[in-house]
Ligand SMILES: Cc1ncc(C[n+]2csc(CCOP(=O)(O)OP(=O)(O)O)c2C)c(N)n1
């Protein structure tokens with residue numbers, strides 16, 4: 001079949017206003033296409049919500065609701081409870097989505113509640129590593145030394161002074177059955193993990209690395225390339241954890257130095273101009289080495 | 299009494315917003331060395347690459363010209379060309 005109508009199978013329709021080359025909306029399309037049509041989706045405020053629901057239009061071809069920035073997982077919890085009460089919980093799955101800010105900062109309390117109460121929901125965190133929709137402010141998932149509008153580099157600063165919050169470990173502390181990280185660089189892996197997660201009863205956490213050309217500063221064509229480099233340098237380890245045990249990890253055929261990833265992006269370019277910057281690069285390399293050791297990536 | 303206005307859009311109604319006008323470059327599918335890997339369909343952020351059996355093409359009504367499909371095509375069977383309107 002050679003037909004434009006083929007694109008109608010996508011659960012996220014075109015015509016949305018996400019930036020050209022947006023990794024976030026790409027990730028969402030891959031997640032929802034993998035999930036099938038028998039789903040109800042909640043989404044927190046952020047680029048994913050704003051760009052797909054330019055009133056009176058909607059890009060969503062599945063039942064979808066937005067309420068607030070902080071409560072995607074609480075709204076999802078209510079929907080799941082209602083489906084259970086109606087005896088429909090086996091047929092209709094609930095997916096709750098949010099950005100890194102929505103997930104690891106403002107929505108943390110609601111998400112912890114969703115995990116703790118044991119709702120049968122797949123929570124997806126689209127990790128573009130800052131508050132993109134309001135102009136690239138840092139979140140607790142912004143990586144060390146990234147320059148953002150609230151952590152600009154300068155004479156006295158190399159950018160974000162804190163390390164990325166370990167969200168999968170926080171999810172794991174709730175003893176939920178399934179936790180995974182994924183990346184837009186590996187679309188088939190996303191599909192596999194979403195399908196698997198939806199087969200598992202209980203709360204699931206999926207964190208997806210989704211490059212933002214605007215906020216990170218790179219050519220729109222490089223979203224996949226950059227995402228791949230994050231994985232290949234060990235800075236974004238991809239793994240699955242089932243019932244507290246790591247059951248799979250993406251092994252790296254060839255480990256690249258962190259510079260290969262960092263030098264492609266404006267948000268890290270200040271690390272490459274001074275002698276002191278070299279020390280920062282060493283610190284970031286040490287973080288990658290630590291990941292490689294911890295997850296057994298090499 | 300005034301009835302409450304609905305705050306929803308029809309499913310998929312964003313298709314009325316033709317984002318193809320954003321483009322400064324367009325992907326051209328050469329149909330020469332394609333190996334049917336399907337990557338171009340998977341990696342398009344806007345989901346507007348379609349086709350099968352080594353013949354793929356793009357819906358230019360929506361393609362924003364980001365260049366990801368061309369960048370990721372492993373056999374360089376997609377090239378970006380400057381948009382002429
Ligand atoms: C309670 C509240 N505070 C602040 C905002 C403003 N706001 C809207 S989106 C956003 C940032 C979203 O960041 P993130 O969750 O990482 O999603 P992204 O846009 O990066 O995908 C903020 C601060 C809001 N809508 N509600």
Ligand code: SF4
Nearest residue numbers: 018019022047132212
């Ligand atoms: S700012 Fe970034 S995350 Fe938001 S729509 Fe643009 S590319 Fe996507």
Ligand code: SF4
Nearest residue numbers: 342361362364365367
């Ligand atoms: S240039 Fe970008 S928007 Fe256009 S078809 Fe290729 S990947 Fe899709």
Ligand SMILES: [Mg+2]
Nearest residue numbers: 099100130132
């Ligand atoms: Mg974000």
